[in-house]
Amino acid sequence: MIKSKIDENLGKSSLKRPKALVLLSGGLDSLLAARIILDHNVDVEAVHFVTPFCRCDCGSLGDFINKFNIKLHTIFLGQEYLDVVANPKHGYGSQMNPCLDCRILMFRKAWELAKKIDADFLVTGEVLDERPFSQRLKNMLLIEREAGLEGKILRPLSAKLLPISEPEKRGWVDRKKLFAIRGRKRLPQMELAKKFGIENYPTPSGGCLLTDPAFARRVREHLKHEGRLTIDDAILLMIGRHFRVNGAKIIVGRNEGENNRLLAIAERRKIPNLKVKEYMGPITLLIGGNCNNVDKVVKIAAAITVRYSDAPKNILVKVIYRCGEREIEITAKAINDEEIEKLRV
Numbered sequence: 001m002i003k004s005k006i007d008e009n010l011g012k013s014s015l016k017r018p019k020a021l022v023l024l025s026g027g028l029d030s031l032l033a034a035r036i037i038l039d040h041n042v043d044v045e046a047v048h049f050v051t052p053f054c055r056c057d058c059g060s061l062g063d064f065i066n067k068f069n070i071k072l073h074t075i076f077l078g079q080e081y082l083d084v085v086a087n088p089k090h091g092y093g094s095q096m097n098p099c100l101d102c103r104i105l106m107f108r109k110a111w112e113l114a115k116k117i118d119a120d121f122l123v124t125g126e127v128l129d130e131r132p133f134s135q136r137l138k139n140m141l142l143i144e145r146e147a148g149l150e151g152k153i154l155r156p157l158s159a160k161l162l163p164i165s166e167p168e169k170r171g172w173v174d175r176k177k178l179f180a181i182r183g184r185k186r187l188p189q190m191e192l193a194k195k196f197g198i199e200n201y202p203t204p205s206g207g208c209l210l211t212d213p214a215f216a217r218r219v220r221e222h223l224k225h226e227g228r229l230t231i232d233d234a235i236l237l238m239i240g241r242h243f244r245v246n247g248a249k250i251i252v253g254r255n256e257g258e259n260n261r262l263l264a265i266a267e268r269r270k271i272p273n274l275k276v277k278e279y280m281g282p283i284t285l286l287i288g289g290n291c292n293n294v295d296k297v298v299k300i301a302a303a304i305t306v307r308y309s310d311a312p313k314n315i316l317v318k319v320i321y322r323c324g325e326r327e328i329e330i331t332a333k334a335i336n337d338e339e340i341e342k343l344r345v
């Protein structure tokens, strides 16, 4: 009885097809990597990571997984990711993108999932030397090592230029069917896409806001003042116009949607806020504002609020300063362009 149970289990494990977990960002490289692995005798599932700063054009991802009937897992990287952004062990790329630490975190999380779903290896769309920071050979190997995944990551697009991975050694995937793509030119990927019939993939630009110079400046400035980054901070960094005055942060909504979001955040977090009284205008948050008296910072926040309202710019305008339960009416004239630029973050 016991023997037959063991035989049954052995039979099951020897029958199990290897399983790949593909990291699917939705970009062309990751779609191609997934498509290549589908040509092998392995089961395929995919994981998509969402971070507070990603602007994924995910339409192509949905089309792809539907077309090939791939199970997709989504993992949100929240505070853990923001801690990495605030303090990356391996530093930043060209802007505030901590790509090495970010990849290490993603690989660790992907491997946790792989273990849960009984996957044997990871697949990524990384291309050797396509990105100067995270896709140099030295750094790819460092990421793999620090994630504790040496040999467990298959990169089908550049595999022939990389050390042989475990899935290749074990014969799960055929190295002859893999590629030797290198560098930033995307022609080989576009030709492959044509061959595989992959259309409507997103352009390579965009994706991560941390690589955007203007946004990176905001994040850098925030970290310099606050030393940490929370989910609420991340949300606020992506909304409105930002100004710094004597250590306080002034955030001004740019449209109705942003004003509504700022007001909701202000009410939830009890952040002092301002609004012009008799004209249409923005919601302004004053983080670090003084509720006890109308000091210089409050007056500047009021002048900035008037500047972005429909009120005439050369007269004193009534502004409501809301602080907790209190509503204080003050008057302010619009700040001039030269002054405002000195305060802009």
Ligand code: SF4
Pocket: 051, 097, 098, 099, 100, 102, 103, 134, 208, 210, 211
């Ligand atoms: S670009 Fe952004 S999301 Fe991509 S690896 Fe770098 S930090 Fe992570």
